[in-house]
Amino acid sequence: EVQLVESGGGLVQPGGSLKLSCVASGLTFRRYAMSWVRQAPGKGLEWVSVISVDGDITDHLDSVKGRFTISRDDSKNTLFLQMNSLRAEDTAIYYCAKGGTEVPDTRRFDNWGQGTLVTVSS
């Protein structure tokens, strides 16, 4: 059974930084593209970032480009999201989501973590 477990969320002041982690088990992690998807309180889903198999290709939502960086450590079956210059509008539950092995299936999500809450507030 595939399991994705996020951690690293919390309360941070505007302008601050956080690094989220997502540990995967029950799969050959290095074979899959991975994404982060967020959900502001009471709102819908918003894709944030994607990283390809091998980690050589990444993409981010325009509103987080230059502030967020997605990365992966296949030796530790772990996905990361480094978030800098955080804003109030980044407040959300952040989900780690598994994509497929080949384009375009890498861009739809068949397994999700339980999410980690990031609150940006002074």
Added chain:
Amino acid sequence: DIQMTQSPSTLSASVGDRVTITCRASQSITNRLAWYQQKPGKAPKLLIYKASSLESGVPSRFSGSGSGTEFTLTISSLQPDDFATYYCQQYNSFPLIFGGGTKLEIK
């Protein structure tokens, strides 16, 4: 960016009803559309991908159709476990965009 418009935003229905949710894309996404179900406090769950392919383990009362710009999710006979919020997602191009969601409520 591609825009995804879901309708209705709220749907009231009864157990046993047949319901349909619509998702429209602002430009063609061929068949690169997924549907998810989300219950309160839980992560989304993939139901349908490639517009009409049923994810493994998902009950056959769920079905998807459409291509190009117009898509539908149909639940043939609502069960109590189906009352949730449903989202479509285009994965034809970046940025990946979700529809605004349809909350399916008990009438």
